[in-house]
Amino acid sequence: MKMKRSFARKPSLKPLFNSLIFGAAIGTFSFIILQRNFLWGAITGVLAFLIQSTLVYPRSLPTLYNSWSVTEKDIYYYDYSTWAKRLKAIFLPLAKKxxxxxxxxxxxxxxxxxxxxxxxxxxxxxxxxxxxxxxxxxxxxxxxxxxxxxxxxxxxxxxxxxxxxxxxxxxxxxxx
Structure with a gap:
């Protein structure tokens, strides 16, 4: 039987989902505040989504989703050493090996x-x-x-x- 112990949380769709909700909330709020101007609501919503998903989450990703495991021979871990690898983990978490x-x-x-x-x-x-x-x-x-x-x-x-x-x-x- 192969021994394997895992630690921390695995990458998931949660950061992307949270960024979408945040963008939608900011966009809706801007739409209401800016006298129902759809264009400005959409622009602020998209900007909020982009800021959250490309600047805020990548900074905290190694702490939030730094899953690793150990077996008798190897240690398995997610590499977040570059910003591009962090963005891939946010936008394509299921593809990250x-x-x-x-x-x-x-x-x-x-x-x-x-x-x-x-x-x-x-x-x-x-x-x-x-x-x-x-x-x-x-x-x-x-x-x-x-x-x-x-x-x-x-x-x-x-x-x-x-x-x-x-x-x-x-x-x-x-x-x-």
Whole structure:
């Protein structure tokens, strides 16, 4: 049986759908405010849609939809390293395929943590994989920590599993 654990949310049509609703709402509001001028309502609606879908969502996409999974041999992740890749994920989320990195291609990894609001507890935020070719892959952990149940167990498992697979004696921890 093949082991596979998944983390965070997968890309979906939700950002595109939300952008359409936002554009329609702004267009309707402009239509009403501008004395029922259809042309200006349509223009402001389209502009609002374009701003939301091409500027606002791409900026937050790696945090909102940074799904990744791990198996015995590989780590699968979505690459959002360029703006064009982020736009493709918004407009064609079902066509976006995950990239694969083998544990053999990983030089080392680091863990980035935050302190909670009280400053008492350190919370894992994301994992940075440093590949043999010099590139970095960022794997988000924060989404799993926000779900109910015992999310710390998922994060703890991921950190332990990757550490064991790479044979790392210790993990570099960075605090933001």
């Amino acid at each position: 995950q990239n694969t990195v083998s544990f053999d291609d990983i030089d080392f990894y680091s863990l980035v943590v935050n302190k909670d609001k009280s400053g008492n507890k350190i919370i894992p935020h994301y994992i940075i994989l440093r590949l043999n070719n010099g590139h970095n892959v960022i794997l988000d952990l924060s989404w799993n920590l926000s779900k109910s149940g015992a999310p710390e167990k998922d994060v703890e498992w991921a950190v332990d599993f990757i550490t064991n697979k790479l044979g790392q004696k210790s993990v570099k921890i960075f605090q933001v």
